[in-house]
Amino acid sequence: MASAAMVKAESVCKSFGRLEVLRGIDLEVAPKEVMCIIGPSGSGKSTFLRCINHLEKIDAGRLSVDGELVGYRQRGDRLFELADSEVCRKRSEIGMVFQRFNLFPHMTALENVIEAPIHVKRESRATASARARQLLERVGLAEKVNAYPNQLSGGQQQRVAIARALAMQPKLMLFDEPTSALDPELVGEVLDAIRALAEDGMTMIVVTHEMGFAREVGDTLVFMDGGVIVEAGKPRDVLANPQHERTKSFLSKVL
Amino acid sequence: MTDIASGPPSSDSGRRPEAIKAIPVRHPWRWVSAVVVLAIAGDVSYTIIDAVQRDPTTFGPGWTMVGTWLTKPLILGGVLATLELTVLAMLIGILLGVLLAVMRLSPNPVTSTVSWLYIWFFRGTPVLVQIFFWFNLNAVVRHIGVGVPPDGPWLFAVGTNQLISSFIAVTLGLGLNEAAYMAEIVRAGIISVEHGQTEAAQALGMNRLLVMRRIILPQAMRVIVPPTGNETISMLKTTSLAVIAAYPELFTRSEQVSNVYFAVIEMAIVASIWYLAMTTVLTIGQYYIERYFARGAQRELPPTPLQRFRRMLFTFHSPPPTVPDVIVMPSVHR
Numbered sequence: 001m002a003s004a005a006m007v008k009a010e011s012v013c014k015s016f017g018r019l020e021v022l023r024g025i026d027l028e029v030a031p032k033e034v035m036c037i038i039g040p041s042g043s044g045k046s047t048f049l050r051c052i053n054h055l056e057k058i059d060a061g062r063l064s065v066d067g068e069l070v071g072y073r074q075r076g077d078r079l080f081e082l083a084d085s086e087v088c089r090k091r092s093e094i095g096m097v098f099q100r101f102n103l104f105p106h107m108t109a110l111e112n113v114i115e116a117p118i119h120v121k122r123e124s125r126a127t128a129s130a131r132a133r134q135l136l137e138r139v140g141l142a143e144k145v146n147a148y149p150n151q152l153s154g155g156q157q158q159r160v161a162i163a164r165a166l167a168m169q170p171k172l173m174l175f176d177e178p179t180s181a182l183d184p185e186l187v188g189e190v191l192d193a194i195r196a197l198a199e200d201g202m203t204m205i206v207v208t209h210e211m212g213f214a215r216e217v218g219d220t221l222v223f224m225d226g227g228v229i230v231e232a233g234k235p236r237d238v239l240a241n242p243q244h245e246r247t248k249s250f251l252s253k254v255l
Numbered sequence: 256m257t258d259i260a261s262g263p264p265s266s267d268s269g270r271r272p273e274a275i276k277a278i279p280v281r282h283p284w285r286w287v288s289a290v291v292v293l294a295i296a297g298d299v300s301y302t303i304i305d306a307v308q309r310d311p312t313t314f315g316p317g318w319t320m321v322g323t324w325l326t327k328p329l330i331l332g333g334v335l336a337t338l339e340l341t342v343l344a345m346l347i348g349i350l351l352g353v354l355l356a357v358m359r360l361s362p363n364p365v366t367s368t369v370s371w372l373y374i375w376f377f378r379g380t381p382v383l384v385q386i387f388f389w390f391n392l393n394a395v396v397r398h399i400g401v402g403v404p405p406d407g408p409w410l411f412a413v414g415t416n417q418l419i420s421s422f423i424a425v426t427l428g429l430g431l432n433e434a435a436y437m438a439e440i441v442r443a444g445i446i447s448v449e450h451g452q453t454e455a456a457q458a459l460g461m462n463r464l465l466v467m468r469r470i471i472l473p474q475a476m477r478v479i480v481p482p483t484g485n486e487t488i489s490m491l492k493t494t495s496l497a498v499i500a501a502y503p504e505l506f507t508r509s510e511q512v513s514n515v516y517f518a519v520i521e522m523a524i525v526a527s528i529w530y531l532a533m534t535t536v537l538t539i540g541q542y543y544i545e546r547y548f549a550r551g552a553q554r555e556l557p558p559t560p561l562q563r564f565r566r567m568l569f570t571f572h573s574p575p576p577t578v579p580d581v582i583v584m585p586s587v588h589r
Contacts, residue, residue: 053458084462092460102455106473116459119469161455168459 006031006172006203007052012061014047021047023227032201036214039224040250045207049174053094054087092120095165099177101157103149109136109160110145113167135163139193155186159193175206211255215239223247307520320521324512333508334529340425340494340504345487347430352437357467359442377435383496386428390500392419421500440482444475476548484541488534505529
């Protein structure tokens with residue numbers, strides 16, 4: 001069972017200088033599971049997400065994706081750092097969507113989506129474009145393929161960003177507060193796109209402040225605070241019946 | 256309530272108040288300053304025109320000489336040589352500058368230190384001295400090649416004097432010096448690109464080189480291009496330092512002519528006219544290059560001078576339209 005986990009974290013620790021951001025995170029995400037992570041800002045949610053695709057290096061503990069350690073290779077009882085090319089190959093199998101979209105502003109929506117398939121996976125332009133158009137259509141942007149990011153609304157930009165991540169055919173998707181930079185009326189369209197992905201059976205970790213979404217789409221809900229997991233369980237249970245004081249006080253402020 | 260919905264009362268055609276007719280404020284000092292400026296400009300131009308006109312040392316009137324020499328093949332050849340030097344030196348400067356900037360920002364301490372030392376040295380010594388150095392390289396090394404210095408045996412070698420012509424000396428001097436400045440310009444461009452761009456690209460599995468080439472540099476161009484245009488214009492004039500190595504570009508040639516005919520001012524005017532003409536063309540070119548790299552950064556491209564001129568003609572007699580015409584961004588094919 002343990003080896004079947006898509007993501008497995010065992011007492012993961014991470015510090016920035018003297019600031020301890022993660023202080024022993026243990027969790028498991030099964031294939032096709034949707035895990036939502038909530039918690040106050042500074043609780044380490046985003047940092048943990050960034051550790052999973054090695055944008056941040058962990059200091060202690062073990063973190064593995066699909067049975068392979070993140071950033072290291074183990075031989076006997078010694079760890080070897082992975083070469084850049086290995087890190088890149090592993091990152092290409094994990095999709096990530098950012099709070100601030102981070103679309104490439106000098107490329108059209110289509111060019112944004114086909115960039116990595118062409119240059120990282122060495123797909124032909126025709127193959128990549130065909131799939132990119134399908135993906136953009138799927139997130140409802142068939143008409144916007146030739147638009148530049150600054151000609152799109154925030155919600156449209158974020159949906160392009162989702163299509164861009166999906167174009168690499170990832171086995172895991174990470175969402176870092178995907179709706180936090182959006183106007184309230186644009187949040188729904190992005191959540192709909194993520195919900196559709198969940199229905200297709202994508203394994204996902206979603207850091208979010210949208211409790212309704214977490215309850216409805218998430219299989220598990222994790223509440224983090226101060227670099228540790230305070231509480232985890234079925235979203236309905238955690239939201240309706242929190243066990244810890246800290247969870248209760250957080251939920252009473254956001255619900 | 257009703258006021259908000261109905262808008263300003265002036266829309267009611269019958270009650271429009273009379274337009275204001277007031278006597279404008281007088282600006283006497285504008286007229287005074289204009290007169291002073293005209294007087295000074297007139298005096299200076301008259302002095303130059305007159306001096307050139309009655310210069311007794313030239314054959315015939317000085318202005319005839321300016322007119323004649325402006326289009327002589329000797330000078331035109333110099334113009335070409337100046338352009339050639341500018342293009343080559345900027346090419347070396349830009350390519351080496353990008354390389355140095357990327358090296359400078361590399362996590363590898365060896366490459367970043369090498370880059371730092373290069374910039375420190377080449378930015379810290381005068382370009383004139385550098386050209387002089389390359390031109391006199393023969394005094395330092397007699398042979399350039401692969402072997403055991405200083406006297407061989409050589410696996411392969413060329414005499415320094417055969418290899419370093421005055422053309423090579425000037426091109427190297429200008430290009431290597433420019434690279435140090437371009438490196439700083441490119442570095443500024445690279446660090447101006449938001450860090451989220453690097454992260455997004457890395458998250459897609461792109462390696463460092465790919466991120467730099469496909470994502471960072473194209474966006475850095477918007478910051479890099481204006482000062483590079485400035486550098487090119489500056490370079491066009493700095494090529495005149497080639498006179499130290501006797502390379503026959505525009506200034507060297509006009510110098511030679513002026514020495515023969517004792518026509519210093521005339522030939523300086525000839526050279527200046529050509530330098531001005533070339534920098535003017537470069538200025539216009541720079542505008543269009545900047546416009547190209549603005550795509551994706553502005554919702555609509557700024558109008559070209561021609562478009563602006565045309566719009567001005569149409570709106571000359573009537574107030575400008577409240578909604579500016581939108582210029583459709585050309586789709587970019589690669």
